[in-house]
Amino acid sequence: MSATFVGMPAFPEAARAATGDAQLRHNLRRATHTIRDKRAAVVGELDDWAGLRAAGKAVKDRTLRHLDVYLERFEAAVTAAGGQVHWAADAAEANRVVTDLVLATGERDVVKVKSMATQEIELNQALAEAGITAYETDLAELIVQLSDDLPSHILVPAIHRNRAEIREIFRDRMAAWGAPAPDGLGDDPRALAEAARVHLRERFLRTRVAVSGANFAVADTGTLVVLESEGNGRMCLTLPDTLISVVGIEKLVPTWSDLEVFLQLLPRSSTGERMNPYTSTWTGVTPGDGPQEVHVVLLDNGRTDVLADTVGRQALRCIRCSACLNICPVYERTGGHAYGSVYPGPIGAILTPQLRGTGGAVEAALPFASSLCGACYEVCPVAIDIPEVLVHLREEVAGGAGHRAERAAMGAAGWVLGDRRRLDAAQRAASAARSLAPRHLPGPGAAWTDTRDLPEIPEESFRSWWRRRSGPGEGAR
């Protein structure tokens, strides 16, 4: 479990390697287009999608506006139902709480439901340091864990792998983690799923502690909700004695009736299904049924800072559906690892720099990892205007120390463009020297001419033509 995003290069450099990886490009193209098309089909069949989307946005905004109230209501409801709520200001605190809770059970193994919050805080590493082994049970997370890899997608963390690669991973690595892969394992998806089922089943039956996240947390009743496809989450949520859930504070919704909106928005946006196969809900402890010790760790880890930013706070509406990843032409060509965070793609490009700040090279590059094409905003089920937040974060980064040269160049361009006489003079100079224009530009300009020809500089600018045509004094209003 040594894999980590720490120390990875910033996006442009990571993307250079990724765009050159033909196998990765092929895997990503196939996978993203398949999910993209499925989503478009199931979203297209609803007449009231725009209304649902507006409702999802409104519910999240209302909850975030009064988050303090809903969080306390949630805590009271969980406590009343026999669960225990813990508050964690940051990753270290959350990891410490979970580790202590596991150690207190005397167990040294935990099974995990797929969870972005625990990936964000790198819980598995923290548990390992305390001598506790966390076993991922989501099929894609299992693939990532077995291969000592990193997740590259929010919904499908092993999207960068094809089935031949998965077969290799199962064959070579399963035995080290538990039940080995069967002899003669092929790369048929059913055979691969069966191998994973056998491998995981004995783990479910043996392990007494589970760790999960939650897709939603209902404030009124203290209920946690997990949506999944495989049923492996349901195994973890029902079989163990102890269940610990790490939940970002933005996961709150006020009431069960608010869930109605999201249980329609999420599956259609994420897996492209009308309804996901398994929706599990639990409220504290039910005597004699399921885990008898239930903990909820409410995680801040930068979220209240995001909430304080009037433009950026809309990122907290995110329900982690991945529609923006699947539609993104940039993500499709780089995959998730290039984003240097467990949150890749367009939402990662606005979430990571907000949660971690823009001080580091990885974080500072992320707001620029987009052509601002707007496809992400178009598909977002809670209408996060990702391009708006990207530009907002670019302003923050561009004002920083790393951008002095660019700031000077932009200032100079602004000066030339700020007056028609200066612009006219620059255009005349360019036209006069047009025969000298090089085919390959030096310095930063090479980033253009390495792969693209330059347009020919015209003999005269439009304004010069207009003046000639209209005669002096004409046309100027």
Added chain:
Amino acid sequence: MRIALFITCLNDTLFPRTGKAVVRLLERLGHKVVFPEDQTCCGQMHYNTGYRRDAQRLAVRFVETFADADAVLVPSGSCAAMVRDNYPRLGAPGSRLDRAAAEVAPRVLDLTELLVDVLGVTDVGAYFPHTVTYHPTCHGLRLLGLGDRPYRLLRAVRGLELVELAGARECCGFGGTFAVKNPDVSAAMGADKARRVADTGAEVLCAVDNSCLMHIGGTLERARAGVRVVHLAEILASTEEEPARI
């Protein structure tokens, strides 16, 4: 109708033929084009790259220059979207820029909106005997919502065979400074777009934004793909008497 032309700094400097085509087309249709000479740049590059203050200065110039215009034609989808979509959130709420932007933004039109919605014409009497495919640029598609207007205009052009572009809604990878800040991804996106353009068998790729065309065209040309890129205005300006040179 009297139409104020905002040529855009890129068209002004590098693609004057697009501006000339716009003028020829609108005059042919019986309208008067004016060119307020104080105009320079809408500030899109500065705004999108994170230089709001520079963008605000350019926006102030724009709204002052076009304060009296009834209709402002912007023959660039992304620049039109910059004014219409971003100007209203560029100035501080209640500031002079904010008020002026709210005034001028609704009068800003892309060429296809001006023709189809305001002037009520889809057959502009053009002649362009070539196979053409159309790339709906992201800002035209998603921010301006141009919809089928460009296709309706193209279908009415005599001699023109319009062929469908696969994956048309996908970004070409230009993205302004994105093209140089993330050159590898931009090139990868450009290569895919160029391949799909070439696959149509069209002689000409057209769009309503020369910035995207500069990127796709530069990619096609580097590959010697044998496809020309042309702004839609040049196709619509082309007639039997004065055909566009491609």
